[in-house]
Amino acid sequence: MKKSTFGPWLAVVLGAAYFLIPLIATVEFSMRMKRGEYSFEAYRVVLGDPRFQASLGYSVALALVTIVIGVLLVVPTAYWVQLRLPKLRPIVEFITLLPLVIPAIVIVFGYLRIYNSESWLPLTDSARGTDLLLAFGYVTLALPYMYRSVDTGLRAIDVRTLTEAAESLGAGPATILFKVIFPNIRSAILSGSFLTFAIVIGEFTFAALLDRPAFGPYLQLVGANRAYEPAALAIIAFVVTWACMGLIQVFGAARGAASK
Amino acid sequence: MSFIDIRGLKKSFGPTTVVHDFDLSVERGEFVSFLGPSGCGKTTILRMIAGFETATAGSIAIAGTEVAHLPPAKRDVGMVFQSYALFPNMTVAQNIAFGLRVAKKGSEEIRTRVREMLELIKLPHLGERYPYQLSGGQQQRVALARAIAVKPQVLLLDEPLSALDAKIRVSLREEIRALQKELGITTIFVTHDQEEALSMSDRIVVLNEGRAEQIGTPFEVYNWPRTRFVASFVGTLNLLTAEVTDPAAGLMMLDGHAVATAQPIAGRAAGDKVTVALRPEAVDLGGAEGDRIRLPGTVDDVAFLGAVVRIRVRLAVQTVSLDAFNQPNVTLPKKGDAVTLTFDREDLLVLEGER
Numbered sequence: 001m002k003k004s005t006f007g008p009w010l011a012v013v014l015g016a017a018y019f020l021i022p023l024i025a026t027v028e029f030s031m032r033m034k035r036g037e038y039s040f041e042a043y044r045v046v047l048g049d050p051r052f053q054a055s056l057g058y059s060v061a062l063a064l065v066t067i068v069i070g071v072l073l074v075v076p077t078a079y080w081v082q083l084r085l086p087k088l089r090p091i092v093e094f095i096t097l098l099p100l101v102i103p104a105i106v107i108v109f110g111y112l113r114i115y116n117s118e119s120w121l122p123l124t125d126s127a128r129g130t131d132l133l134l135a136f137g138y139v140t141l142a143l144p145y146m147y148r149s150v151d152t153g154l155r156a157i158d159v160r161t162l163t164e165a166a167e168s169l170g171a172g173p174a175t176i177l178f179k180v181i182f183p184n185i186r187s188a189i190l191s192g193s194f195l196t197f198a199i200v201i202g203e204f205t206f207a208a209l210l211d212r213p214a215f216g217p218y219l220q221l222v223g224a225n226r227a228y229e230p231a232a233l234a235i236i237a238f239v240v241t242w243a244c245m246g247l248i249q250v251f252g253a254a255r256g257a258a259s260k
Numbered sequence: 261m262s263f264i265d266i267r268g269l270k271k272s273f274g275p276t277t278v279v280h281d282f283d284l285s286v287e288r289g290e291f292v293s294f295l296g297p298s299g300c301g302k303t304t305i306l307r308m309i310a311g312f313e314t315a316t317a318g319s320i321a322i323a324g325t326e327v328a329h330l331p332p333a334k335r336d337v338g339m340v341f342q343s344y345a346l347f348p349n350m351t352v353a354q355n356i357a358f359g360l361r362v363a364k365k366g367s368e369e370i371r372t373r374v375r376e377m378l379e380l381i382k383l384p385h386l387g388e389r390y391p392y393q394l395s396g397g398q399q400q401r402v403a404l405a406r407a408i409a410v411k412p413q414v415l416l417l418d419e420p421l422s423a424l425d426a427k428i429r430v431s432l433r434e435e436i437r438a439l440q441k442e443l444g445i446t447t448i449f450v451t452h453d454q455e456e457a458l459s460m461s462d463r464i465v466v467l468n469e470g471r472a473e474q475i476g477t478p479f480e481v482y483n484w485p486r487t488r489f490v491a492s493f494v495g496t497l498n499l500l501t502a503e504v505t506d507p508a509a510g511l512m513m514l515d516g517h518a519v520a521t522a523q524p525i526a527g528r529a530a531g532d533k534v535t536v537a538l539r540p541e542a543v544d545l546g547g548a549e550g551d552r553i554r555l556p557g558t559v560d561d562v563a564f565l566g567a568v569v570r571i572r573v574r575l576a577v578q579t580v581s582l583d584a585f586n587q588p589n590v591t592l593p594k595k596g597d598a599v600t601l602t603f604d605r606e607d608l609l610v611l612e613g614e615r
Binding site: 157158161162164165166167168169170171172175179180183184186 | 331333334335339347359
């Protein structure tokens with residue numbers, strides 16, 4: 001007897017409706033800025049706003065800095081744990097999961113307490129110092145995603161043997177890391193980087209409390225004062241995030257093909 | 261002094277000692293195999309020579325230089341791994357060039373050397389391929405080329421043929437040996453396959469539980485195993501228990517029959533139980549002339565193995581296997597037939613006591 005597919009299809013339709021209806025409604029609403037017609041006026045206004053460009057540019061720059069710091073911190077750590085300290089793996093995994101458990105507001109208040117103008121390392125004294133602090137905060141925030149991506153990539157290759165092969169050919173640790181390990185987990189690093197990028201672009205708490213002109217606070221500001229532009233901004237942010245996810249898929253597929 | 265000189269090498273992991281006081285001297289250009297079952301310590305010794313494991317005690321000298329304290333990159337030792345360990349992000353040519361680039365050789369020199377290596381491994385047209393585009397045998401040849409491209413003093417091969425299928429294994433082992441002879445590179449080869457060790461090596465080190473049971477040429481190890489372990493691990497052997505009656509005359513009782521070995525039985529007294537080894541190919545059915553040993557028995561089993569027929573004959577208590585060439589015009593005995601086994605006194609080997 002043929003099994004009925006009604007139940008599974010109903011679940012798919014309900015799930016899709018749960019996600020798509022608000023999205024479609026937001027798109028529809030964002031296009032009603034001009035009375036009586038659909039237009040991209042809200043998008044034109046948003047994209048033409050110098051604060052939009054400045055805040056998005058700031059967040060993109062910060063995301064890139066975050067990615068660089070994150071990669072330089074996570075890849076050698078995960079590599080070393082896998083190669084020499086496998087017993088430490090549960091501890092490192094626990095530490096990397098902490099940002100998911102501790103609310104961002106707690107972390108940022110901790111930062112403000114440690115790095116304020118009275119402290120021994122007054123990072124919040126200057127705009128550049130605060131930017132750096134914000135980047136460090138974002139590295140922490142993205143740590144669970146970056147670490148998992150990199151760790152998964154490292155598990156997919158024979159780290160120990162590749163390292164030993166390179167060592168026997170005279171290579172030192174830096175050569176091994178940059179010439180052998182990094183290229184072989186490139187797609188994993190890219191996955192972690194895109195996830196980091198998506199997190200940083202939409203982040204509000206850190207940027208608002210450290211008073212930095214990032215995209216998150218701009219989203220909030222526009223949302224509080226305008227009607228149609230926030231909807232357009234939400235869609236733009238959504239597109240950026242999904243573009244990142246799409247790129248992860250593209251690089252993941254490329255890696256699958258390369259390792260055949 | 262030998263080219264590689266290993267003295268008192270020991271390796272412990274916590275309370276477990278996996279290599280006990282290992283000594284070995286290897287001459288320049290020699291091909292030495294470490295042969296033993298899994299967990300016997302052969303790979304651990306190889307890894308200590310390569311520098312991937314730190315010795316708990318002992319010394320390793322290569323060309324007169326103590327290397328035990330040096331990192332792997334400073335030992336001038338090439339290594340080939342069971343899993344090939346080619347860098348997946350690099351082409352075949354880039355893999356071969358890796359060590360030369362690390363050594364900061366000139367680009368022309370690198371190009372020439374890579375070309376030479378590709379010719380040497382008979383893959384001159386595959387330089388631009390990636391490892392995943394090659395077969396297992398091709399990958400291992402590239403790994404070999406990569407290891408020798410930098411002209412190391414010593415080549416270490418860690419079960420390089422184990423992951424390959426039988427046919428490729430045989431042809432590649434011949435290639436490796438030919439290459440080693442051509443280059444004259446001192447080589448240590450780890451394997452658990454006795455056929456590989458016997459066919460490729462100048463000398464074999466048979467290892468068991470972290471100790472060298474016997475070191476000798478393939479001929480010596482095969483024909484004159486010193487211990488029960490070596491006898492049972494290298495080739496197929498009949499291991500029989502006998503009771504010494506006159507050690508000076510080499511006399512003993514084997515399943516109720518008096519037999520004499522060619523040599524006196526050293527270190528044993530009358531009444532001692534000893535293990536004697538007898539190769540299946542040394543035993544014949546009937547036809548004894550001269551002073552060959554004769555033992556009566558009953559055929560227990562006849563197994564056809566292709567070129568060889570293995571016949572199992574029961575003596576009074578113990579069983580002896582013998583190998584006869586498959587000759588279609590010769591009638592083989594059947595199960596239950598009464599037969600006489602004959603063999604030379606020299607073929608009866610009294611093994612040293614068990615550890």
